[in-house]
Structure formats: structure tokens, C-alpha cells
Amino acid sequence: MSLICTGTIGIDTVYTPHGHRERVLGGSCTYFAAAASFYGSVRVVAVAGEDLPQPHRDLIARFKSIDTRGLEIRKGSKTFAWGGRYHANMNSRETLFTELGVLAEAPPSVPDAFADSEFVFLANSHPAVQAGLLARFPHRRLAVADTMDLWINSARPELDALLRRIDGLVLNYDEAELLTGKANAVAAARHVLTMGPKFVVVKKGEHGCLFVHRDGMAALPAFPSERVIDPTGAGDSFAGGMMGYLAGQAWAEPGSFRSIQSALAHGTVVASFNIESFSLDRLVTLTRAELESRFREFTGMLSVG
């Protein structure tokens, strides 16, 4: 079934204890789509500037299942650029610079051919922009959004309005607490359910995720990784694996507790590959066989009964 992601194409400069990369391909939509592409076709709606280097365009094209008809290269504009530095344990980072570029302009437009999309992921963006994009998908069966502290602090009415229209919210641990004022992650996630969504996924990085759904609750560890080279895009590739898996199955009810629960395990495994190198370097070489092998390894780790 048709999956679509709206989000950013970015040019990232990343410093980690393992090295650094300048102006490599990044962006939420990019990571999401690369991860989701292992499960089937994925449509992207994003805008980049004329300055998006050809090698970056070529890299996106190497993911054959990404449908780039909604990827706009805007003349006279500059691509969103971000620079960050990770601290020693990779669990926290500081932003070095942010150049909004096209993100400060009109949002991307949705091709008419994408109007029938059924699985919709709204990567982190201003919630009013997310709401405007969401309205373009009247046939949606499952709509999930990401958000961040910036919008929780600066666009709360718009975020609240968005929450009433989506099925699921994914956000980071600290952001769940910020959004709800609850100091306990379970309490925070449960509180989000009163704001609209049917389910919430709290992303905890190396500590996995917490999943609270109207019909149940679960938690998953991350896949234990010794080779964390660059965590950039971990959350977006996690969401991409999750949504890609959901869109690739024939669910009677794609938003059910059990279907999301399984999908989270797939997201966890794809994300565990993504962090093994900078940019999309690992995902572009990843094979289905490697993905399936690690998925079996992961489920084996959870077989404790």
C-alpha cells in the first residue's frame, strides 16, 4: 500500500568521536525514505535548493524504491543545512549551525499523483506545515507525525490541533516530558493519548523505545551496537522501517497494537544499521538478507519465555 513521507532534504556537517563529515546528504525525509525503501515503494515530498550536489542526488537515486516525483529542486534557493557535534557517549549532541534555506520558504507541494497515499508520515516540521500537508491525503489509513521541542515551545496551538488529527505520534524521551509536563515516560505517553493520537512511540536512542497504545503498552530495547559511528537519522530511519513495514503488509487494521508493535521491531533493526556509518553510507549498501538476519537475531534476543 502507498506510503508517503513529508520532510527535509538536508546537507549535514557532523562531528563525532569517530571522525567528521562535511556537507554530506541528510534530512529527515531522506533517512526515512531510505529505511522504508527496504519494505516497498515510498513516496517523498520535500524541497531542496539548486545547490544540492549531484552526488547527493545520485545517492538518493540509488534507492530504487524511492519515488522522487515529489522531490522539488527549487531554483534560486539553498538547501537546508545543519551542523552538529556528538558528545563522547553519542547520547547527546550540540547544534553548531542551522541554515534554513528553503525551509524558510513555501513548503513543498504534493503531486496530484500522490493524493491517494494511504500511509502518511509527517517528519518533524512546523505543525501548521504538517497539518497543511496532511490535508492533501484524504485517503489516508494511518497518519503518524514526529515533532520536536522547538514546536512544543513555540507553536503549541498548532501542534495541539495537529495531534487531534493524527493516529500516532513519535517523539523523543525529553520531548514527551516537555509536551506533557510528566516526569515519567509512561505517564507522559499516556497523557499524549488524551490529546488525540491513538498511539505514541517514545524514542530513547540507545535505550530503545516505549510504545503506548489505546489497546496496550510495550517497550523494546535498541539493538545493542558497539559500532555507533553517527547517530544522525536514527529516529527517522527507525520511523521509516516502522512505516515501511506497516505499508508493506496487508493489515485489516494497520494501526492496531499488534501491527505497530511488530513494526517497531523492524524500525529498530533498520536504525541499528543506519548508525553504523555517516550519512546514508550503510543503508545504501544494506541488503535484504542482512536486514532479515539481524531481525532474526533481534527477535532471538527477546525470546525469554
Next chain:
Amino acid sequence: MSLICTGTIGIDTVYTPHGHRERVLGGSCTYFAAAASFYGSVRVVAVAGEDLPQPHRDLIARFKSIDTRGLEIRKGSKTFAWGGRYHANMNSRETLFTELGVLAEAPPSVPDAFADSEFVFLANSHPAVQAGLLARFPHRRLAVADTMDLWINSARPELDALLRRIDGLVLNYDEAELLTGKANAVAAARHVLTMGPKFVVVKKGEHGCLFVHRDGMAALPAFPSERVIDPTGAGDSFAGGMMGYLAGQAWAEPGSFRSIQSALAHGTVVASFNIESFSLDRLVTLTRAELESRFREFTGMLSVG
């Protein structure tokens, strides 16, 4: 099979955002034994002072499967006392006071009747004391120790010697990094395997645990809990559930990857009850049926395949 724990009996004063308790029953051996008692008999080796209040002695006695022949009440001595305050999110705490009392005196003695113990847990203590106690159990089949930053920093040669003699080490996330100088938890745990133990369990509190064994690796989340009243004793009750389960089964090889992996899930579930109230208040009312019901719930959360 015979399980024994060496550790402390304590009198705790605890402040949390949910309230406080003064001079309630605590101590590593107490929490461990209470948790382990749900799986079979557990021997304790610990020493308290004459001042241990009678209600505290009565509370220990309510756990029928705790064999207290190794619990010494030392005349003229004072019981170890600890005071701590938890921060808002319960993930960190500060120590308000520590009164060593009997802990500054001779260690407890091991009754001859306990010399045949096969499953040995050495709760956190000076590693030289742990090593002396360990030597009293020549028939041991599985020996596991806990340690802490204090000994990593102040008694490293003794700790290194102990590590060469035990099968498994449990320790906190930060302590694993401190012990090994590795900023990645998996790398830290793997490094510990080069120091002697066959397996390491890295405790991460609300984020569950990481398990690295010579024959494999796994991670488990904590049981998601909205009702965290007092985390004191979580690590010790976790270890008690783990060791209690192991001692209660007829393993060909109790230290195998699969046996420990299952045991960690039991430890996780017992610990999730312990944190629901102060002191041993929840464990003393806990039933086997409640324990089994939550264990099924927990394994259901991990059924993602």
C-alpha cells in the same frame, strides 16, 4: 538448588517526589533475598546491629523462604544506615548520609551449614570482603557479584582479582564505563569479559539491561511502569529474581546464555513490583499469581516476530 546471598541489612531513609520514609528496612541482601524467595529457598549472610528494630526483623521473617541462619545480630554494634533523595524523574539520586556501623567492622561469618551453597550472589561490598566470602563456597556452580564506583576507584587490584574468580558481574551503566574506560555500553561489557567473567549484566534502571555473554548478547527493556514510588533496591531485587529463577531450575549449565537470558526477564519483572512502594512493602504482599501474570504480560510485550 541452594542459593545464597551475601550483602547488607540496612536502615534506609528515603526521600522521593512521592513522599518519604524514615528508617525503614533496606539493604542489598534484604532486597535480593525477598525477590529470590519467590522462586525457592534463599540463604542470607549479613550482619546487623542490635538496633535493628523488631518490626524490621519481623518483616524479614514474613518471607518464609528466606533462611536467616546466616543473619547475625551483633551485640554492641549499629546497623548500616543510609539516607538518599531521588530527583524528579527517579533516574538519579543523591546520598544524604551513610552510617557504616557494622560494615566498618568484621564481615559476617558463614554458617558451616551454608558451605554447600551452589548459587552464590555477592552483593556490593569491598571486593576483598566479597572474595573472602566467595572462598567459603567451594561447591559453587555459579558465582555472580555486584560492584560499584567506590570500589572501582578505591580497590581496583582487589576488584580485578575478584573478577578473575566469578562467573558473572552485574553493575550499573555508568560503572561499566568507569570500570573499562569505554564510552559505549556494549564495548564496555565486552571488555569486562576479557577481565574474567563469562557474562556481564549492565543495569540501566528504567531503560532495562544489557546482557553480554561469551556466547551471545541481548538487551531487555524494563517493564514500563507509571507507578515508580521508590527505586531503592531495584538492582538488588532484579538480581534476586534472576538468581532465584536460576537456582530454582534444573539446568545442565546454569551459566549458559539462554538460562541467564530467561533469568533476566524474571529479575526484570520482580524489580518492577519492588519499585511500586517504599522498602519491601510491595514485595511482602506480592503473590506468585501476580508475578506470573506480569511475567506473561512482559513476554507478550517482547513478542514481535
